[in-house]
Amino acid sequence: MRAWVVDRPAPIDDGPLRLVQRDDPMPGPGQVRVRVRTCGVCRTDLHLAEGDLAPRRPQVTPGHEVVGEVDALGAGADRFRVGDRIGIAWLRHTCGTCRFCRSGRENLCVGPLFTGWDEDGGYAEYAVVDERYAYSLPDDFSDVEAAPLLCSGIIGYRALRRSNLPRFGRLGIYGFGASAHLAAQIAIREGATVHVLTRSDEARKLALDLGVASARDAADRPPEPLDAAILFAPVGTLVPTALEALDRGGTLAIAGIHLTDIPTLSYEKHLFEERALTSVTANTRADGEELLLAATRLRLEVRATPYPMEHADRALSDVAHDRLTGAAVISMT
Ligand SMILES: [Zn+2]
Ligand SMILES: [Zn+2]
Numbered sequence: 424m425r426a427w428v429v430d431r432p433a434p435i436d437d438g439p440l441r442l443v444q445r446d447d448p449m450p451g452p453g454q455v456r457v458r459v460r461t462c463g464v465c466r467t468d469l470h471l472a473e474g475d476l477a478p479r480r481p482q483v484t485p486g487h488e489v490v491g492e493v494d495a496l497g498a499g500a501d502r503f504r505v506g507d508r509i510g511i512a513w514l515r516h517t518c519g520t521c522r523f524c525r526s527g528r529e530n531l532c533v534g535p536l537f538t539g540w541d542e543d544g545g546y547a548e549y550a551v552v553d554e555r556y557a558y559s560l561p562d563d564f565s566d567v568e569a570a571p572l573l574c575s576g577i578i579g580y581r582a583l584r585r586s587n588l589p590r591f592g593r594l595g596i597y598g599f600g601a602s603a604h605l606a607a608q609i610a611i612r613e614g615a616t617v618h619v620l621t622r623s624d625e626a627r628k629l630a631l632d633l634g635v636a637s638a639r640d641a642a643d644r645p646p647e648p649l650d651a652a653i654l655f656a657p658v659g660t661l662v663p664t665a666l667e668a669l670d671r672g673g674t675l676a677i678a679g680i681h682l683t684d685i686p687t688l689s690y691e692k693h694l695f696e697e698r699a700l701t702s703v704t705a706n707t708r709a710d711g712e713e714l715l716l717a718a719t720r721l722r723l724e725v726r727a728t729p730y731p732m733e734h735a736d737r738a739l740s741d742v743a744h745d746r747l748t749g750a751a752v753i754s755m756t
């Protein structure tokens with residue numbers, strides 16, 4: 424099969440990815456193999472290609488928003504049938520025995536494995552997954568639309584919950600890419616007032632189109648104090664900016680897996696009056712199931728730009744340079 428691999432981490436425009444020929448993967452016990460139809464492009468793939476995330480395996484195939492059709496079952500696999508459309512996401516294994524797994528917090532597992540980092544992901548014609556970590560996908564979304572739900576959607580959903588946004592509260596969203604455009608819609612449909620702060624003109628237009636109350640530059644103040652904020656941009660200097668925009672008792676949740684350094688914070692200015700700062704680390708499978716249900720119930724509109732498989736590197740470059748709004752999705756057909 425054809426598969427993209429991270430050859431040597433480097434700035435995306437120096438070509439860290441390479442398209443190679445590989446043996447088709449075989450499903451092990453309890454695993455299923457999918458023929459990949461689409462794979463979403465996540466900013467984490469970019470961090471991996473550029474070396475912000477240390478590689479865990481040489482020549483790994485990135486991609487953890489995989490939509491595919493089951494085409495082979497490993498020994499004992501019986502959750503899905505050949506032909507079913509399923510999704511493969513970031514979290515692909517947890518130990519099941521650590522204190523976090525045992526307390527419903529498998530996203531904090533001390534021995535997890537991740538798709539497209541520890542094991543090969545979906546920038547390829549075939550991929551395998553432990554069936555217990557795969558998702559059935561709602562019919563309401565096409566292959567291109569379903570892919571971004573699998574990480575952008577799930578992480579945006581978890582970030583929203585981590586931000587402790589009160590009912591009918593005021594939410595600030597810093598950075599407006601694939602994840603933010605889905606989280607914003609969930610918040611709005613649940614009654615929140617959403618203010619978007621991003622440097623990209625096009626992203627501000629999309630945000631307003633999707634119904635946010637205001638859209639300004641990332642360095643600007645929102646028009647009113649915020650009960651909660653989510654930082655999607657991987658930019659540490661925005662942490663004090665976002666904290667200053669919070670009302671008393673507000674929470675800032677940082678959604679990304681990687682962030683540039685945070686400048687020195689002032690206790691009085693940034694944290695006193697019970698402002699809280701937290702992060703988001705992966706997700707539980709329950710988060711994933713909840714997001715997929717919410718996506719259907721709230722009729723989320725997925726803005727996605729498809730790229731042919733041969734142009735996965737260009738898709739990543741476009742994400743890096745804010746050349747598209749919404750999500751980039753690699754399509755195999
Ligand atoms: Zn564990
Ligand atoms: Zn991701």
